[in-house]
Amino acid sequence: xxxxxxxxxxxxxxxxxxxxxxxxxxxxxxxxxxxxxxxxxxxxxxxxxxxxxxxxxxxxxxxxxxxxxxxxxxxxxxxxxxxxxxxxxxxxxxxxxxxxxxxxxxxxxxxxxxxxxxxxxxxxxxxxxxxxxxxxxxxxxxxxxxxxxxxxxxxxxxxxxxxxxxxxxxxxxxxxxxxxxxxxxxxxxxxxxxxxxxxxxxxxxxxxxxxxxxxxxxxxxxxxxxxxxxxxxxxxxxxxxxxxxxxxxxxxxxxxxxxxxxxxxxxxxxxxxxxxxxxxxxxxxxxxxx
Amino acid sequence: xxxxxxxxxxxxxxxxxxxxxxxxxxxxxxxxxxxxxxxxxxxxxxxxxxxxxxxxxxxxxxxxxxxxxxxxxxxxxxxxxxxxxxxxxxxxxxxxxxxxxxxxxxxxxxxxxxxxxxxxxxxxxxxxxxxxxxxxxxxxxxxxxxxxxxxxxxxxxxxxxxxxxxxxxxxxxxxxxxxxxxxxxxxxxxxxxxxxxxxxxxxxxxxxxxxxxxxxxxxxxxxxxxxxxxxxxxxxxxxxxxxxxxxxxxxxxxxxxxxxxxxxxxxxxxxxxxxxxxxxxxxxxxxxxxxxxxxxxxxxxxxxxxxxxxxxxxxxxxxxxxxxxxxxxxxxxxxxxxxxxxxxxxxxxxxxxxxxxxxxxxxxxxxxxxxxxxxxxxxxxxxxxxxxxxxxxxxxxxxxxxxxxxxxxxxxxxxxxx
Numbered sequence: 001x002x003x004x005x006x007x008x009x010x011x012x013x014x015x016x017x018x019x020x021x022x023x024x025x026x027x028x029x030x031x032x033x034x035x036x037x038x039x040x041x042x043x044x045x046x047x048x049x050x051x052x053x054x055x056x057x058x059x060x061x062x063x064x065x066x067x068x069x070x071x072x073x074x075x076x077x078x079x080x081x082x083x084x085x086x087x088x089x090x091x092x093x094x095x096x097x098x099x100x101x102x103x104x105x106x107x108x109x110x111x112x113x114x115x116x117x118x119x120x121x122x123x124x125x126x127x128x129x130x131x132x133x134x135x136x137x138x139x140x141x142x143x144x145x146x147x148x149x150x151x152x153x154x155x156x157x158x159x160x161x162x163x164x165x166x167x168x169x170x171x172x173x174x175x176x177x178x179x180x181x182x183x184x185x186x187x188x189x190x191x192x193x194x195x196x197x198x199x200x201x202x203x204x205x206x207x208x209x210x211x212x213x214x215x216x217x218x219x220x221x222x223x224x225x226x227x228x229x230x231x232x233x234x235x236x237x238x239x240x241x242x243x244x245x246x247x248x249x250x251x252x253x254x255x256x257x258x259x260x261x262x263x264x265x266x267x268x269x270x271x272x273x274x275x276x277x278x279x280x281x282x283x284x285x286x287x288x289x290x
Numbered sequence: 291x292x293x294x295x296x297x298x299x300x301x302x303x304x305x306x307x308x309x310x311x312x313x314x315x316x317x318x319x320x321x322x323x324x325x326x327x328x329x330x331x332x333x334x335x336x337x338x339x340x341x342x343x344x345x346x347x348x349x350x351x352x353x354x355x356x357x358x359x360x361x362x363x364x365x366x367x368x369x370x371x372x373x374x375x376x377x378x379x380x381x382x383x384x385x386x387x388x389x390x391x392x393x394x395x396x397x398x399x400x401x402x403x404x405x406x407x408x409x410x411x412x413x414x415x416x417x418x419x420x421x422x423x424x425x426x427x428x429x430x431x432x433x434x435x436x437x438x439x440x441x442x443x444x445x446x447x448x449x450x451x452x453x454x455x456x457x458x459x460x461x462x463x464x465x466x467x468x469x470x471x472x473x474x475x476x477x478x479x480x481x482x483x484x485x486x487x488x489x490x491x492x493x494x495x496x497x498x499x500x501x502x503x504x505x506x507x508x509x510x511x512x513x514x515x516x517x518x519x520x521x522x523x524x525x526x527x528x529x530x531x532x533x534x535x536x537x538x539x540x541x542x543x544x545x546x547x548x549x550x551x552x553x554x555x556x557x558x559x560x561x562x563x564x565x566x567x568x569x570x571x572x573x574x575x576x577x578x579x580x581x582x583x584x585x586x587x588x589x590x591x592x593x594x595x596x597x598x599x600x601x602x603x604x605x606x607x608x609x610x611x612x613x614x615x616x617x618x619x620x621x622x623x624x625x626x627x628x629x630x631x632x633x634x635x636x637x638x639x640x641x642x643x644x645x646x647x648x649x650x651x652x653x654x655x656x657x658x659x660x661x662x663x664x665x666x667x668x669x670x671x672x673x674x675x676x677x678x679x680x681x682x683x684x685x686x687x688x689x690x691x692x693x694x695x696x697x698x699x700x701x702x703x704x705x706x707x708x
Contacts, residue, residue, distance in 0.1 A: 033425055036425075103342070109649065111649060121646075121648070121650035122575060122646065123650070124650045143649060152494065152495065152496060155427075155430045155431065156430075156431050156433065156493075156494075157431055158419055158427050158437065159419055159424065159426070159427060160425045161418070176415070177411075177415075178412045178418050178419070179341075179411020179415075180406075180409070180411075181351045181352060181410075182433050182490075185497065186494050187496060188495065188496035190348065190647055190648045190649045190651075192348075194411065195411070196340055196341050196342035196344075197341075220411070221410075278495045278496065279495075
């Protein structure tokens with residue numbers, strides 16, 4: 001005794017369960033490294049991220065999946081003679097990149113160095129706190145990820161959770177990192193930071209423009225680092241630290257563009273890289289413009 | 291079917307052995323259980339709050355856990371020092387104790403893997419290392435190599451030890467075709483696990499204290515001291531409390547081999563110290579932090595010199611024949627070796643390697659109570675595994691505990707004893 005309506009219901013049910021099965025195959029088959037995940041599955045994963053982060057922050061959080069542009073290799077140059085050690089870059093970075101406010105986590109560390117000693121880490125002071133900067137007889141060396149061409153950190157990762165993108169940015173998959181911290185031991189620049197406790201990011205402080213390989217919120221127990229503000233630079237903007245620097249000490253651009261400012265600096269100024277002898281080949285240059 | 295029956299007899303027999311014991315045995319087990327539970331509570335808190343409960347920070351990102359891991363890889367590798375003379379030169383007195391070296395290696399590897407597990411920030415994601423679900427960055431990452439060799443070494447030792455015991459339980463001799471190739475393979479594997487673990491640190495140019503090619507040989511030398519040191523104490527205890535017989539000669543021989551290993555260890559340390567202090571480059575900082583401290587930062591200095599003193603005492607006691615043959619001095623030598631190598635390879639390797647950090651900052655690391663409790667729990671679990679395995683292995687290899695039928699078949703004077 002079947003009514004004619006019944007098959008319609010079960011067909012709908014069939015379609016719904018079929019769709020959810022397909023969704024399960026696409027998403028719930030177990031997470032995979034974002035490095036190798038196919039484009040369509042990446043989109044599903046990103047929509048899931050947006051849903052989760054928006055719910056946590058109580059406002060709409062966007063997660064970009066913008067890829068590297070062809071013909072682009074990013075590089076950075078920092079004018080040591082201009083830096084005044086004000087640390088505005090440190091805090092602009094924290095706000096832009098959704099770092100934990102408690103415990104505080106900084107991707108940029110500014111070192112105060114003595115002019116007498118030159119660039120010498122064993123006499124550097126990261127905790128300088130005079131009434132005003134710059135201090136007499138001192139200069140400042142801000143250090144963040146050097147985005148090495150020969151990165152010691154990515155090759156040691158046992159799970160392949162960190163890699164170099166085609167535009168030269170070294171990124172981390174926060175959903176794949178197991179938190180073994182081998183990369184932190186391998187990095188010669190102290191650029192990698194670990195979430196020793198659950199990161200605290202107040203909802204009103206969340207920057208809602210994020211990138212899946214950059215400033216999306218991180219969980220406890222994984223490593224994070226500077227990504228040249230991948231969410232900004234892949235959208236044609238400068239990194240937050242470049243924009244905020246009051247001294248104009250920070251320069252950023254495309255290494256492959258012959259007419260770029262970065263190329264001009266490398267070709268015409270006195271340029272150095274940190275720990276050159278380690279052959280890490282940084283894409284982060286320091287120079288003296290004056 | 292027959293196999294299942296035989297196996298269930300073996301398991302039931304083993305369970306019976308484990309559940310029988312004198313008062314001191316139960317007190318020992320209760321003590322271990324207490325430490326394990328305390329460690330579990332500490333670890334639960336660490337999982338909830340995060341590794342912030344440890345003293346590790348971005349500056350010193352590895353600490354007590356990884357130090358213990360490194361030390362225990364050495365202990366596990368040291369089974370080899372007993373295996374080589376036993377099987378290659380067929381030197382009888384040592385041959386009968388090889389099985390105990392293997393059981394020690396099994397317990398040590400379990401502890402190693404646990405120390406890595408408690409150190410990682412996301413233990414829930416450990417399966418990310420295991421293909422096909424996960425991804426192992428092999429051969430690029432030395433940690434991937436370490437995961438492979440440690441697990442392989444564990445499997446080899448586990449198979450050999452259980453096979454020998456299982457066969458002995460049923461009154462049969464072990465299958466030579468299986469055991470001999472595996473034992474021969476375990477020799478390069480033992481060297482391998484320790485070399486790979488040394489390379490883990492050795493390959494990091496960012497850390498000059500580790501980036502020295504002397505590291506792997508020095509790891510092996512110190513492992514050949516610490517592993518046998520534990521075993522010598524265990525063998526004496528067994529001799530005391532069970533009918534287990536072991537010739538004095540075997541013990542003295544092992545002590546003599548330890549003296550040579552300790553000499554090599556001290557020599558390699560000396561060579562490294564000479565290079566650092568005489569060339570006096572900026573890389574001297576790390577060695578200085580260990581031996582003399584940097585300014586007011588002197589937390590590790592007492593440990594450094596205790597390790598040197600303990601190692602020298604152990605060497606002196608083992609190199610003098612009269613001293614290594616006297617039970618008191620022999621055991622003092624064993625404890626000194628164990629303590630000396632534990633300090634130099636735990637704290638002494640990891641902490642100065644990371645202090646000062648890569649940007650010159652000095653953060654003085656000292657383990658927190660959480661780390662100490664978790665570590666004590668892991669050691670207790672390792673000792674528990676070792677104790678239970680010995681409880682089964684000793685009677686079986688003494689022929690005290692076999693299936694009755696097979697005992698009937700083997701009525702020769704050796705197994706009849708007692």
